[in-house]
Amino acid sequence: METFLAVAEERSFSRAAARLHRTQPAVSQAIAKLEGELGEVLFERSSRDGTLTDAGEVLREYAAKLLNLRSDAEGALSELRSLHRGRLNLAANEYTCLYLLPLLDEFRRQNPRIKLAVQRTLASRISDEVLMHSVELGVLSFRPDDTQIKSTVVYRDELAFVVNPRHPLAGVGKVSIRQLGAQNFIAHNVPSPQRQKVIQTFKRHKTPLNMGVELPSLEAIKRFVQMGNGVALVPGLTVRPELESGALVRVEVAELQIERKLRLVHRRQANLSHAALAFLKVVEDYAAAHGDPYCFQAERGA
Known part of the structure; x- marks a missing residue:
């Protein structure tokens, strides 16, 4: 022509x-x-x-x-x-989306013309969404089983036992799991590997786990506990503002030191977009600049 x-x-x-x-x-x-x-x-x-x-x-x-x-x-x-246009689609659940916020902020500062879309997805569905090309990147709090998925650990969190400031345990500082048998736990009603770990830990220590109320979101759980309705086990990342303000109090439970690693995942054989590659670079640089709990470590065999 x-x-x-x-x-x-x-x-x-x-x-x-x-x-x-x-x-x-x-x-x-x-x-x-x-x-x-x-x-x-x-x-x-x-x-x-x-x-x-x-x-x-x-x-x-x-x-x-x-x-x-x-x-x-x-x-x-x-x-x-040159990242003057484009779109980046990610998948995260309510909890892992909190991890993304400072990174999305940094990415937008560097690439203001890239459109970002974070799709709220159940953790159990994120790997499937990635494999179906619905999103390029996902955030998980557990290691995916599928060998087609590549995962990189990007954040280290831990489970936090929290109570409201007026609760009898608020001034204790540290308790044993056996002291929690009579407590009313406000639980998250979404099945997850972490929920199963907690249930198994209570069983192993022959301690009842009374989940008197189950709610659909971590935000609802925090607010309900603040109102004086029982206690909760939630990811530490989700209660950082409340602990800093004093709205909630964290109490150490030696038997419940459960680490949670957040991972960025994508298709192993994917030709990632320029936007996705730029985001991964932001994550790596942010971890190098801020250190623990941020990190950037590819998982062996992942």
């Missing part, structure tokens, strides 16, 4: 050849091939000035559009490479 348009604009095969830095026979051959593919004669052979036939006039308009579209596409890809 570029050769055809050059001949049409220059009205000469020889001038078109010079413009394209090709030989005249090569230009003539390219035009002949195009005519053969289209089944139409594009130039009046009786004319020496490259006069177009009716078919050539029709094609000229479309050729110009195609070359303009190619130029637009090249420009768009250049903008994508």
Whole structure:
């Protein structure tokens, strides 16, 4: 199309050849091939000035559009490479989304033209969303089993036992798990590996775990405990503001020192977008600058 348009604009095969830095026979051959593919004669052979036939006039308009579209596409890809446009889709649940906030803030500072979309997804579904190409990156609090998923540990958290400031245990500082048998726990009603670990730990220590109330969100659990309704075990990351303000009090439980590692996951064989690669670089740099609990460690075999 570029050769055809050059001949049409220059009205000469020889001038078109010079413009394209090709030989005249090569230009003539390219035009002949195009005519053969289209089944139409594009130039009046009786004319020496490259006069177009009716078919050539029709094609000229479309050729110009195609070359303009190619130029637009090249420009768009250049903008994508330079992160002047693009979109990054991530999946996280209520808890892991909190980890993302400072990183999204830093990413937006560096790449303000990239659109970010965080899809709230059950942790059990995030690997599937990644594999189905619904999102490029996901955040998990457990190591995925699927070998098609690559995971990198990016944050270390731990389970926190919290009570409201008026609770009898608020001033104790540290308790044994056996002292919690009579407590009313406000629990998260979403199944997870961490919930099972807690249940098994109480069983192992022959201590009842009374989950008198189950709520659908961590935010609701925190507020209910603040109101004086029982106690809770929640990820430390989710209660940092309340602990700092004194709205909740953390009490150490030696038998419940359960670490939670957050992981960024993506398809192992994925050709990640420029935006996704830039985000991973932000995560790595942020961990290097801030240190623990932030980190950036690929899991062995992951």
